[in-house]
Amino acid sequence: MSLIYLDYAATTPVDPQVAARMAQHLTLDGVFGNPSSTTHALGRQAAQAVETARTQIAALINADPGDLIWTSGATEANNLALFGAMRANLRKGRHLVTAKTEHKAVLDVGRRLMQDGYSVTYLDPDPDGRIPLERMAAALRPDTVLVSLMHVNNEIGVIQDVAAMGALTRERGILLHVDAAQSAGKLPIDLRTLPVDLLSLSAHKLYGPKGIGALYVRQRPVRVRLEPLLYGGGQERGLRAGTLPTHQIVAMGEAFRLAGEVMDVEQHRIQELRDRLWRAFAALGDVALNGSAEYGVPGILNVSFAGITAEALLTDLPQIAVSTGSACTSAGNEPSHVLRAMGCDAVRARGAIRFSLGRWTTVEEIDLVAEAVTIAVHRLRELSPKWDQQRQT
Ligand SMILES: *Cc1c(COP(=O)(O)O)cnc(C)c1O
Numbered sequence: 001m002s003l004i005y006l007d008y009a010a011t012t013p014v015d016p017q018v019a020a021r022m023a024q025h026l027t028l029d030g031v032f033g034n035p036s037s038t039t040h041a042l043g044r045q046a047a048q049a050v051e052t053a054r055t056q057i058a059a060l061i062n063a064d065p066g067d068l069i070w071t072s073g074a075t076e077a078n079n080l081a082l083f084g085a086m087r088a089n090l091r092k093g094r095h096l097v098t099a100k101t102e103h104k105a106v107l108d109v110g111r112r113l114m115q116d117g118y119s120v121t122y123l124d125p126d127p128d129g130r131i132p133l134e135r136m137a138a139a140l141r142p143d144t145v146l147v148s149l150m151h152v153n154n155e156i157g158v159i160q161d162v163a164a165m166g167a168l169t170r171e172r173g174i175l176l177h178v179d180a181a182q183s184a185g186k187l188p189i190d191l192r193t194l195p196v197d198l199l200s201l202s203a204h205k206l207y208g209p210k211g212i213g214a215l216y217v218r219q220r221p222v223r224v225r226l227e228p229l230l231y232g233g234g235q236e237r238g239l240r241a242g243t244l245p246t247h248q249i250v251a252m253g254e255a256f257r258l259a260g261e262v263m264d265v266e267q268h269r270i271q272e273l274r275d276r277l278w279r280a281f282a283a284l285g286d287v288a289l290n291g292s293a294e295y296g297v298p299g300i301l302n303v304s305f306a307g308i309t310a311e312a313l314l315t316d317l318p319q320i321a322v323s324t325g326s327a328c329t330s331a332g333n334e335p336s337h338v339l340r341a342m343g344c345d346a347v348r349a350r351g352a353i354r355f356s357l358g359r360w361t362t363v364e365e366i367d368l369v370a371e372a373v374t375i376a377v378h379r380l381r382e383l384s385p386k387w388d389q390q391r392q393t
Contacts, residue, residue, distance in 0.1 A: 053253025093143025
């Protein structure tokens with residue numbers, strides 16, 4: 001059996017249509033010019049391609065194209081949003097509010113800011129991974145500059161109510177940054193109505209290439225002030241210097257355009273596949289859903305099978321590509337910081353497996369995975385003396 005890929009939340013393959021667009025902007029016969037070279041047609045064509053892509057991305061999130069800054073991905077977008085906004089608004093204060101369930105690209109920036117004398121509040125989630133509005137409200141202070149919350153969690157797929165959060169922050173003159181790496185193209189995002197000031201995007205979670213993303217920086221009604229991380233050629237309104245990677249940018253544009261076209265149908269199809277997989281797992285008994293049954297994206301299913309470590313199960317299933325914890329942290333052997341923050345005990349956290357589905361997941365694959373996991377869980381539970389004891393008591 002060939003490998004079944006259920007790790008779309010870690011990264012996606014590039015859509016062939018996207019790869020074709022990308023290839024047109026690399027070689028001598030293509031649009032390879034530097035978008036800043038306004039002295040000749042090739043540069044101007046490249047600049048035109050970059051602006052088309054900006055418009056395509058803006059269209060998916062209903063934003064003004066002029067509010068998008070290219071970055072190398074969501075990691076850099078998060079860094080620019082947090083360092084940038086905190087450093088540019090010292091007169092307001094030095095306090096940042098975020099959550100314990102954020103991506104490391106936010107948590108680690110918070111830690112660095114603390115070393116620089118900023119103060120950071122890390123909010124606890126409820127057991128289902130959601131941050132209650134009242135808890136966020138209670139953390140806000142007169143010197144709070146920025147709140148940073150992810151829209152959809154990459155490990156458990158939980159959706160935060162960023163509209164309600166934004167209403168609160170806006171009312172108090174506090175900036176809201178949203179990491180939308182896992183939600184863009186999967187949930188509707190409308191920045192004309194959402195009170196969000198900064199928003200991070202990544203191409204490779206949405207069938208674009210790795211190494212390209214964007215930060216939305218609102219200019220209306222109030223212009224968000226940011227201090228750049230990179231200085232140089234003055235590209236991107238001076239907020240992000242460096243020659244624009246035309247091929248990456250047009251690819252991201254095409255990926256986001258495609259996503260807008262297929263989102264509704266695709267998400268509906270993926271939701272049905274995830275429900276099918278969950279029904280098969282639930283039939284095994286003693287299976288816990290990590291996350292929220294009510295507020296989750298279709299593509300992510302995070303579960304713990306009682307009595308079994310994720311490591312043991314995955315060793316039994318080399319033909320299935322999934323994640324334990326999240327891909328970014330599974331290099332270390334720590335149980336997931338997200339699950340621990342939600343109050344999961346270490347055993348359940350170590351047993352957690354993330355199945356993430358995407359554009360090319362088929363019903364046949366889901367049925368094969370359900371069957372293979374069922375056999376492996378039965379086998380491992382029979383081997384486990386601890387599980388026997390648990391069952392008998
Ligand atoms: C993948 C991911 C990131 C990092 O994005 P890159 O483009 O790989 O740097 C940040 N936040 C979330 C929620 C993610 O899923």
